[in-house]
Amino acid sequence: MNNMKSLTNKLIIYDSNCKVCSSLKDVVSRFTSIPDNKIKAYKDLSTDLSFQIDPDKFKNVMALIDTSGEQTLYGAEGVAYIFSSQYKTVDILLSFGPIFKLFNLFYKTQAYNRYIIATPKSRFQCDCFPDRVVKYRVSYIVFTSLISVLLTGLFGISLRKFFVDISASEAAGQMLLIAGTGWVVQIILAFALMKDKALDYVGHLGSIMVVGLLILMPWILFYFISRIQIAFIPAISVLMSSACMLSLHFQRIKYLGLKQLWTISWFLLLQFTAFFWIYYFHLK
Numbered sequence: 572m573n574n575m576k577s578l579t580n581k582l583i584i585y586d587s588n589c590k591v592c593s594s595l596k597d598v599v600s601r602f603t604s605i606p607d608n609k610i611k612a613y614k615d616l617s618t619d620l621s622f623q624i625d626p627d628k629f630k631n632v633m634a635l636i637d638t639s640g641e642q643t644l645y646g647a648e649g650v651a652y653i654f655s656s657q658y659k660t661v662d663i664l665l666s667f668g669p670i671f672k673l674f675n676l677f678y679k680t681q682a683y684n685r686y687i688i689a690t691p692k693s694r695f696q697c698d699c700f701p702d703r704v705v706k707y708r709v710s711y712i713v714f715t716s717l718i719s720v721l722l723t724g725l726f727g728i729s730l731r732k733f734f735v736d737i738s739a740s741e742a743a744g745q746m747l748l749i750a751g752t753g754w755v756v757q758i759i760l761a762f763a764l765m766k767d768k769a770l771d772y773v774g775h776l777g778s779i780m781v782v783g784l785l786i787l788m789p790w791i792l793f794y795f796i797s798r799i800q801i802a803f804i805p806a807i808s809v810l811m812s813s814a815c816m817l818s819l820h821f822q823r824i825k826y827l828g829l830k831q832l833w834t835i836s837w838f839l840l841l842q843f844t845a846f847f848w849i850y851y852f853h854l855k
Contacts (some may be wrong), residue, residue, distance in 0.1 A: 587612035592691035647678040683707035715777030729794040753841035
């Protein structure tokens with residue numbers, strides 16, 4: 572990485588059609604001293620500045636251009652340069668090869684899946700769709716799955732006091748079966764029937780899972796902090812989570828150009844498999 576960490580002649584260029592990129596732009600503005608005039612949308616660039624950007628690279632990652640003519644930085648290298656200019660600790664950490672490689676993987680996983688994380692805005696100003704790189708799609712699916720397993724297990728533990736003689740590990744395991752079986756079956760069906768769109772659809776499922784589980788986080792935190800048992804709070808949280816995920820699934824199936832039968836099958840599978848395991852563990 573370049574050791575010169577001055578942003579004097581630098582401009583941060585982002586894809587304004589991307590909701591994730593726009594959100595990260597707001598994060599940069601809020602948590603650094605970088606002025607807004609240093610952050611530009613690609614569509615707003617003058618012709619001479621746009622010539623400094625390789626469109627084939629920019630459609631996949633952000634760009635950090637230099638108005639004095641120095642080399643344009645892309646992706647994780649550009650982001651590392653930006654934050655290293657603001658925080659000495661970040662500069663030291665990212666100077667270590669293994670840490671930078673991990674950061675690069677995380678950045679590329681986010682960048683190549685940014686329209687899987689959040690579907691694009693309706694009106695395009697530039698052709699900025701990232702390439703479909705299988706390894707980064709798979710890494711995103713793995714990442715969202717790990718987050719989902721962790722949060723689902725914690726949610727199960729937060730409910731264990733509502734049942735008799737059940738340990739934390741049993742509660743986590745049961746909740747993973749109750750909440751996760753339907754997702755697994757739907758994923759298997761997708762790979763069996765969707766063919767080319769299966770990997771993209773499963774990526775969207777990963778985004779839907781994480782959003783749905785984040786809605787449960789207030790209850791999870793409330794329980795682990797207070798240890799208070801109030802049944803209606805997790806019940807309402809589950810209803811809100813289900814409604815949000817249903818809406819997201821409907822929107823993303825429409826975005827992918829698939830039939831809404833996939834939304835129906837997904838929703839019914841979640842309900843039927845959850846009921847089966849609840850009956851098996853607690854009602855029979």
